[in-house]
Amino acid sequence: MDDLTSITESASILELGAAALRNLLGEDWEVTVEPEEAPAPQGADVGWDGAIRVLSRHSNVFTRLLVDVRTRVTPKDVAGHVLPKALLVRRVNHYTRVMVFAPWISPKTQEELRRREIDYLDLTGNISLRVTNPAIIIHTQGADRAPASHRTPSTKPMLTGPRAGRLVRLLADVKPPYRATELAKSAGISVPYVSKLLDSLEEQLLIERDNKVVARVDWQALLRTRASSLDLAHHGNPRGMLAPMGIPAVIERLARVDGFVAGNEVLVTGSYAARSIAPIAVGGQLMLYTVHRDEASMTRLTHELNLLAVPEAADVLLLAPWDQSVWHRPAHYDRYWQVGLSQLVLDCLSGPGRMPAEGERVLEFMADNEDFWRLDDLEQASRSRPFNSGTGPQELF
Structure with a gap:
């Protein structure tokens, strides 16, 4: 992007952001973009791209926002570039604030900005502004993913796949x-x-x-x-099953059947696995990862567990692992094997219903017991083989 294009785009974002503030605050407030008092030398960075004056028509008190316009902003940008500007402005004038404007700001970046007490606005409706005098508190939520029109090409891989x-x-x-x-x-x-x-x-x-x-x-x-970036219901390609004797009977079979089921081909995940660590509810579907998806193997598995395939109202879901990492570092709780803690969190947070809340509780358990479950070096991790490698499961605790 050449300098002229960059300047034009920044000006557009500044004007659109000011209009968004104007609409939010309503007729009792006056929101104006202040003209630059003197143009900055070519190539110089004055620390912000414009200033917005927000005036209360009732009290005739105003605040000034120094706007840092960015076409893209990351958490690292906040810590390395935006925060030093904000700290400098706070030392000079407590009544002037730095505010970030961008086409879109990711949830992680928003969190970092709020943690640093820096205001922000994006053109999808994510806005956070807190001013003491005149009193202004705005917090709105817009898009949690970048709109297609604001996505920038990147050669860096994402956390998908x-x-x-x-x-x-x-x-x-x-x-x-x-x-x-x-x-x-x-x-x-x-x-x-x-x-x-x-x-x-x-x-x-x-x-x-x-x-x-x-x-x-x-x-x-x-x-x-x-x-x-995940959706357990989509990525797991679930097959719905009914347990005629109830889920406790299926768990009992998991605990005592050797070979095909108990040996190395089925892992419990989801609510029943989370409940063994951080119980917050009862009921829910029993979710099982299984390595085999061909009809002969599925028939054998459903016979072993006494399950019936159903088109709806399933109380057991058989999931297909989409990568071998699902089988890494399984854990033995109570009487059966289940996925490792980090996999359990991923499954719960990307699952339906109350599963995300259960995932957060598992995260709390992990944070309180980090030395208990986290490995000290990669050599230990290399010894934790996947179930389907032929070495069998390894107990975590």
């Missing part, structure tokens, strides 16, 4: 430090892919690196971000 899923689970399950080459080897994916994804995660403040070494992982935010 099986490869990203493998890396996310590895980053969550294993404490740093580690390098991209070590992560790639452990996850069985290419070094260039891992390097690009780590760049993207660093930009979103989901990881921190010291030179080329991952030094910190915000594993809770990482799992939430990954889950936001």
Whole structure:
């Protein structure tokens, strides 16, 4: 984008943002874009792209917003570029605030801006503004995903797809430090892919690196971000089943049947798995991952568990894992095997009904017991084989 195009786009975003504020505040307020007192030298960055004056017609008191217009803003931008400007302005004048305007601001970036007490507005309706005098409090929600018209081309991979899923689970399950080459080897994916994804995660403040070494992982935010791109009902390709003798009877069979079921081919996930860690409700569907999807294997499985296929009103769902990472680090609770904690969080947060709330409770448990479940190094993770590798499950606790 050349300088002229950039200036024109910034001016447009500034005017549209001012109009949005004007509509929200109504006739009792006057919102005007102030003209620049003196043009900045070519190529100079004065710290903001314009100023907006917000006047209360009743009290005749006004506040001034210094607007930092960005066509794209990330959590890393907030910490590295926007925050220093805001801190400087606060030291100089307590009644003037820095406000970020952008076509769209991601939920993670919004969270970072609010945490830093920086106001923001995007053109989809995500707005947060808190002014003491005159008293203004605005918080509205717009799009949680970038509209197609505002999406910028990127060569960086996103947190979607099986490869990203493998890396996310590895980053969550294993404490740093580690390098991209070590992560790639452990996850069985290419070094260039891992390097690009780590760049993207660093930009979103989901990881921190010291030179080329991952030094910190915000594993809770990482799992939430990954889950936001998933839909368990879609990705799991569920088959609905009815348990004629009730779900407790199915669990009993899971606990005592050897070989096909108990050995290495079925894992419990969803509400029943979450309940073993952080119970908040009863009932719900029993969700089971199974490796085989051909008719002969499914017939054998449903016979072993005494299940009947039904078109609706299912109380048991058989899910297809869309990547082998689903089987990594399974856990044994009570009398049966279930998915590992990080996989359980991903499934619950991307599931229907009350499952996201159950996922949050599992996250709380994990945060309180991090030394209990998180591995110390990647070598330990490499010994946790998937169920279908022929080595059998390994107990987590």
